[in-house]
Amino acid sequence: MDLTLLELDRKLDRNRAEPIYLQLYRRYREAIAAGRLQPGDRVPSVRSLASELNLARGTVELAYQMLTSEGYLLARGPAGTVVSQGLENLGGARPKAARKPAALTLSMAPGMSATPHPLQMGLPALDAFPHKSWARLAGRAARTLDTSVLGYPDPAGYEPLRREIATYLGISRGIACTAEQVFVASGYRGALHLICHALLRPGDAGWFEEPGYPIARRYLEHMGMRLKPVPVDDEGLNVGAGVRRAHDARFAVLTPTHQSPLGVALSLPRRLELLQWASREQAWIVEDDYDSEFRYHGRPLPALKSLDRDGRVLYTGTFSKVLFPGLRLAYLVVPEREIERFQSIAQQLAGACPILQQRTVAEFIAQGHFARHLRKMRALYAARRECLVDTLTDMFGSRLHVQPQAGGIHVAAYLNAGQDDKPIAAAARARGLAIEPLSSWYMTRTSRSGLLMGFTNVVDARHAQRLASTLKQAFDDVAGG
Ligand SMILES: Cc1ncc(COP(=O)(O)O)c(C=O)c1O
Structure with missing residues (x-):
């Protein structure tokens, strides 16, 4: 060698x-x-x-x-x-x-880079994954294949996993649902895919948060949906503005617990207003609960779905943030009266995550590893978040306004009025930091300017210092032309 x-x-x-x-x-x-x-x-x-x-x-x-x-x-x-x-x-x-040089890899769609990069959004702490217990359970899942697993799988997902998910949602998110209502999907887009095929038609109009998750936006547009941007303010999605803009929309897609990317929670009056609108118009609400497991201040908020009396909410969650995104494992909870329709659609589609992975996750939850891992990650992320927020605040002073969010796995840092976030994010990316410009999360030109950064892989204060220094150099690159 x-x-x-x-x-x-x-x-x-x-x-x-x-x-x-x-x-x-x-x-x-x-x-x-x-x-x-x-x-x-x-x-x-x-x-x-x-x-x-x-x-x-x-x-x-x-x-x-x-x-x-x-x-x-x-x-x-x-x-x-x-x-x-x-x-x-x-x-x-x-x-x-x-x-590929780093800058080329970083030019991929945000959040889609195959190789993890510093400050990349959407990733859990890759150094803290419980490899040992996972490997043991994955090995056992592969060694003990019985006939129930060797045949064609249930298109709705592996039944024991669906049961574990239903129990978990009942306890931690206040959602009363049965395993039959749970559909396993291949990532969040897999869940949207099921919804689009089961309940929507190309050309349907739908509210979309402004700013909102670009990957979902692009996917829905690809499926022919006509998205209507609805502004987000301090109380979350502005439902009144949505009604004024498109009262007869067929659906609304939103992140009520921790708005992506601004981090606000949808207030209770807005939640009730939204549910009333959906009941009145017979519209669908897609609740994307992507990172609700992580909350650092106050009590965790129950899901919007827990208030859904008329069966208008389609609830989605993912294992990407709580385990790892490579799993491609998410889930969708559908209203009871829609179960059959979703079952028949699931049968026509390509199927979810491979059964052995589903089996491993089911055991991981059933044996208590999942709850333990979440507890550990909450403490770890609270510390890592503080490291990054404190360092940025110290180093940038009034040049960057770091928004303290109550939960989640990223921070939003606002720039001063008139400063364009795109060149700064591009300079940071050229220096190897996977920072995203907030303005690219908007559909319209009326955007706020800021930088979005994932903090879960910032391992300590020294690491945070190095990253912040690199970001400072990116600021200088832009200032120096
Ligand atoms: C807003 C939002 N929703 C959903 C997801 C989950 O996507 P997936 O399950 O495809 O990994 C993410 C991941 O980054 C996200 O940021």
């Missing part, structure tokens, strides 16, 4: 904004791309590399996992981890990701 530990150690720069696991990952990719590591070469074990370089084991594990999942390394159990065979046959064209 031509990549010595000494060389690796020299190349890891603890003062850079880029986390060490990403630097390690890149060093390996470069060494493989340059042929300094050859197919079949054995790489040091996680334990020995961590101890040689004086790193946490989780840091090395994370870099190795990324390299393995992208096909650079092959884990052979007790025989150790080696550089994958077959890379040499690709000639110069090694796995695509290896050749």
Whole structure:
């Protein structure tokens, strides 16, 4: 092997904004791309590399996992981890990701980057995932395949998982529902896909939060929906403005617990007003409850669905923030009288997340790991959020107004009036920070200017300092033209 530990150690720069696991990952990719590591070469074990370089084991594990999942390394159990065979046959064209410079990867649609980047929104803490318990349950799920799992799966999802989800929602979100009402979907877009096919038609008009989640917006537009932007203020979606704009809309899509991205909660009067509108107009409300598990001040708010007496709310949740987005596992709770319609639509569609993953998640919840993991993550995220917010406030003073949000996994920091967020976000992205400009979350030109940042992977105050310094350089890049 031509990549010595000494060389690796020299190349890891603890003062850079880029986390060490990403630097390690890149060093390996470069060494493989340059042929300094050859197919079949054995790489040091996680334990020995961590101890040689004086790193946490989780840091090395994370870099190795990324390299393995992208096909650079092959884990052979007790025989150790080696550089994958077959890379040499690709000639110069090694796995695509290896050749992309950071700025190119960051130009992908926000939130869609395959490789995690500093301050990227929507990611849970990747260094805190409970690998051991997950691996044990995933192994058991694969070893104990009975006939109920080997055949064609229920298109609505694995029944034990649907039961666990129904119980969890009852306890933690105040939603009284049965397992039959729960449909497992392939991510939030999978849930929207079911809704569009079961209840909507191309050309239907629908309220969409302004600003709102661009991935859902693009998906709904792709499905032919005519979206009407409805402004969000301090009380959440302005229902009165929605009624004035399009009282006869067929649906409304919103994030009532923790508005994405501004972080406000929909007030109780607005909740009641919205439910009344939906009942009156026989419209559908799509409640996107994507990160409600994380709340750092006050009591968790019950879901809007818990107030839904007339069965107008379609409730969606996801495991992307509480486990990991690669799972592609979300769920949809439909009103009782719509169960059959959704069952027949689910039968026509491609199906949800693979059954073994669903089984692993069901066991993960049933055995109490999920509740434990959530408890730990709430404490960890509260600390990481404080690190980032305090550092930004100290370093930027009146240039950046960091909005303290009560929950969630990202912060919004507003810029001063007249300052354009797009060039600053672009300069930050060119420097490797996956910051998103708030203005790109608006459909219309009347936007507020700000920067959106995920804090879950900001590991400590020193890391926050490095990231904030890099952001400061991005500000200087823009100021210096
Ligand atoms: C507003 C919002 N809704 C839903 C989701 C969940 O999407 P998915 O389940 O496809 O990962 C996200 C993820 O970032 C989000 O930000």
